[in-house]
Amino acid sequence: MADSxxxxxxxxxxxxxxxALTGAGISTLSGIPDFRGPQGLYRRTDIxxxxxxxxxxxxxxxxxYYRHAKDFLYNLxxxxxxxxxxxxxxxxxxxxLRAVIxxxxxxxxxxxxxxxxxELHGSPLRHRCLECGREYLFEAMARSVRAGETPYCENCGGIIKPDIVFFGEALPADVLEDAEEEAAQADLMLVLGSSLTVYPAAALPEVTVRCGGKLAVINASPTHLDDAAVWRGSDLVEAFTALQTL
Structure with a gap:
C-alpha cells in the first residue's frame, strides 16, 4: 500500500x-513514451x-537514430x-524546491x-557537427527530420549529433558536479518516475541518503532504494494533486 x-x-x-530527480515516467502523461514501462521503447518490436x-x-x-527519433523527440x-x-x-x-535534476x-x-x-543527459535544443563543430538549432533539425531527412552539416558534410548523451558517452561533467552537490546538500529528494537503473543518475539518491537526507520515491515499478525511502508511492497524479495544496 502506498503511503499517505x-x-x-x-x-x-x-x-x-x-x-527532485525526474525520469521518463513523469512525461508519459504528456504522451512521451518511457523506456521500460508497458508502452516503453524497450517493449517495441520495431525499434x-x-x-x-x-x-x-x-x-x-x-x-x-533520426528515422526513429522523429516520432518521439522531433515532435516535442x-x-x-x-x-x-x-x-x-x-x-x-x-x-x-531548489532544483530539478x-x-x-x-x-x-x-x-x-x-x-x-x-539536464543530466543533455538537451536536443543544441545540435552540432561532429567534424567542424557548427551548431544547429532544434527547430531547423526538427523540420529536416520530420521531412524524413538525415541531417548532415551544410558546411563540411559531417554528421550532426544532438547534444544528448548516448550510450558510450560521459555525462556533462559540470552538470553532474552540480547535481551531486545538490544531492549532497538536500534534506529531501523526490525521486519521480525513475526506475533508478541508469548510473550515474541512479547514484544521486544514494548520495542524499549517505549525507543524511530523506528520500520520497514515486514510481510505477519498484526501485532498489524503496527500502531507504521514508515515503513510497506509485501514483504520480495522486501525489502531485496533493502537492498542489502547498
Whole structure:
C-alpha cells in the first residue's frame, strides 16, 4: 500500500533543501513514451532501443537514430507539460524546491517554467557537427527530420549529433558536479518516475541518503532504494494533486 499523500505534503513543507530527480515516467502523461514501462521503447518490436542511443552505431548509421527519433523527440513542439511539471515549477517559485535534476531530454521542465534544471543527459535544443563543430538549432533539425531527412552539416558534410548523451558517452561533467552537490546538500529528494537503473543518475539518491537526507520515491515499478525511502508511492497524479495544496 502506498503511503499517505498528506504525509508527502508534510515532508515537503518541512524540508529546507528539497530537490527532485525526474525520469521518463513523469512525461508519459504528456504522451512521451518511457523506456521500460508497458508502452516503453524497450517493449517495441520495431525499434532496437539499445542501438537507437548507441554512439558507435550512430557514427556508423545516423539515419537509424533520426528515422526513429522523429516520432518521439522531433515532435516535442506538440507536447505540453503536465501536472507534475507544473507543480514542480510552482514549488520552485514558492522557494520549496531548489532544483530539478532530470534524466529526461524532452524539454518539458523548462516549458513549464522551471528555472534551475540540471539536464543530466543533455538537451536536443543544441545540435552540432561532429567534424567542424557548427551548431544547429532544434527547430531547423526538427523540420529536416520530420521531412524524413538525415541531417548532415551544410558546411563540411559531417554528421550532426544532438547534444544528448548516448550510450558510450560521459555525462556533462559540470552538470553532474552540480547535481551531486545538490544531492549532497538536500534534506529531501523526490525521486519521480525513475526506475533508478541508469548510473550515474541512479547514484544521486544514494548520495542524499549517505549525507543524511530523506528520500520520497514515486514510481510505477519498484526501485532498489524503496527500502531507504521514508515515503513510497506509485501514483504520480495522486501525489502531485496533493502537492498542489502547498
Amino acid at each position: 499523500p498528506d504525509e508527502l505534503v508534510r515532508l515537503v513543507r518541512e524540508a529546507r533543501r528539497c530537490v 532496437d532501443a539499445d542501438k537507437l542511443f548507441d554512439l558507435r552505431y550512430f557514427l556508423r548509421d545516423p539515419s537509424y 513542439e506538440d507536447k505540453e507539460p503536465n501536472l507534475i511539471h507544473a507543480v514542480l515549477a510552482e514549488m520552485e517559485q514558492q522557494g520549496r 532530470t534524466q529526461n531530454i524532452d524539454l518539458l521542465h523548462r516549458k513549464a517554467g522551471s528555472r534551475r534544471v540540471l
